[in-house]
Amino acid sequence: xxxxxxxxxxxxxxxxxxxxxxxxxxxxxxxxxxxxxxxxxxxxxxxxxxxxxxxxxxxxxxxxxxxxxxxxxxxxxxxxxxxxxxxxxxxxxxxxxxxxxxxxxxxxxxxxxxxxxxxxxxxxxxxxxxxxxxxxxxxxxxxxxxxxxxxxxxxxxxxxxxxxxxxxxxxxxxxxxxxxxxxxxxxxxxxxxxxxxxxxxxxxxxxxxxxxxxxxxxxxxxxxxxxxxxxxxxxxxxxxxxxxxxxxxxxxxxxxxxxxxxxxxxxxxxxxxxxxxxxxxxxxxxxxxxxxxxxxxxxxxxxxxxxxxxxxxxxxxxxxxxxxxxxxxxxxx
Numbered sequence: 212x213x214x215x216x217x218x219x220x221x222x223x224x225x226x227x228x229x230x231x232x233x234x235x236x237x238x239x240x241x242x243x244x245x246x247x248x249x250x251x252x253x254x255x256x257x258x259x260x261x262x263x264x265x266x267x268x269x270x271x272x273x274x275x276x277x278x279x280x281x282x283x284x285x286x287x288x289x290x291x292x293x294x295x296x297x298x299x300x301x302x303x304x305x306x307x308x309x310x311x312x313x314x315x316x317x318x319x320x321x322x323x324x325x326x327x328x329x330x331x332x333x334x335x336x337x338x339x340x341x342x343x344x345x346x347x348x349x350x351x352x353x354x355x356x357x358x359x360x361x362x363x364x365x366x367x368x369x370x371x372x373x374x375x376x377x378x379x380x381x382x383x384x385x386x387x388x389x390x391x392x393x394x395x396x397x398x399x400x401x402x403x404x405x406x407x408x409x410x411x412x413x414x415x416x417x418x419x420x421x422x423x424x425x426x427x428x429x430x431x432x433x434x435x436x437x438x439x440x441x442x443x444x445x446x447x448x449x450x451x452x453x454x455x456x457x458x459x460x461x462x463x464x465x466x467x468x469x470x471x472x473x474x475x476x477x478x479x480x481x482x483x484x485x486x487x488x489x490x491x492x493x494x495x496x497x498x499x500x501x502x503x504x505x506x507x508x509x510x511x512x513x514x515x516x517x518x519x520x521x522x523x524x525x526x527x528x529x530x531x532x533x534x535x536x537x538x539x540x541x542x543x544x
Contacts, residue, residue, distance in 0.1 A: 242498065246286070249506070257515075259519055266346055271322075273353055274326070278502065289495075313364040314361060314364035320402055321356040321360060322356060324405075324410055327410045334417050403462070406462075410458040450511075457505070
């Protein structure tokens with residue numbers, strides 16, 4: 212992860228652009244376009260179609276924002292670094308871009324964890340949900356998510372030399388203990404381990420609740436009221452399943468790169484640049500996958516998108532008020 216935050220993100224990177232380097236740049240450019248387009252569209256749909264009336268979409272908006280900013284500010288620096296390791300006009304740019312990888316990654320996984328907890332509250336206690344997760348609490352959680360992400364991203368900039376930040380990406384030997392504590396206690400614990408536990412526990416509990424209610428439904432005659440409750444619960448469970456898949460994909464995309472970085476940083480063995488680049492691409496791909504999955508499998512977002520596009524491309528013709536129409540017709544009489 213530390214190399215991920217530096218300008219030079221490959222264990223051994225030459226200045227010559229190879230065929231694999233060209234393919235990497237082309238793929239990352241595609242990811243940038245997809246991430247910006249998909250997440251930008253998702254943010255627009257959530258805001259313009261007033262989906263923020265539901266607290267659940269606060270956290271989806273946070274996820275889309277972090278993915279959008281990752282595609283706008285972080286991935287392009289990796290592409291530029293492939294062309295020229297000295298692409299930056301000043302070291303100030305490096306100090307700005309270095310924390311962005313951890314900032315947006317942590318904000319994404321924290322948002323996914325909040326989504327999991329919120330979905331569990333919706334399904335476990337639907338009648339008391341508005342009391343347990345009011346809008347002001349959701350906004351407070353969002354502020355904590357981004358503040359916590361910033362706290363995770365800043366520390367390495369405080370002790371690493373500018374050469375390590377802008378070029379080599381190596382850990383500081385002088386502050387080796389701080390590097391170990393930061394990498395394992397901060398990044399591994401808060402970005403991988405704790406979110407994995409939170410999402411796993413939340414979705415396992417959701418599954419158990421779904422199984423319990425399915426058994427209840429099978430043992431009862433479905434009256435109209437029960438049938439409506441069953442449909443709503445199935446809708447909530449389907450949404451939870453989609454979000455569980457998104458959370459699982461995030462871990463699958465990020466975990467290999469974390470492992471490679473750990474071995475590269477603190478192990479004695481050398482990591483082949485091929486594996487490093489593959490896992491880097493997989494990690495970045497996550498920013499483009501999230502909006503794609505939400506548009507494909509979230510019916511509410513999909514309907515909101517269709518309505519927004521219809522309003523944009525098929526604007527209704529203005530109707531003449533009845534009084535003006537009558538006056539116009541009387542003039543011809």
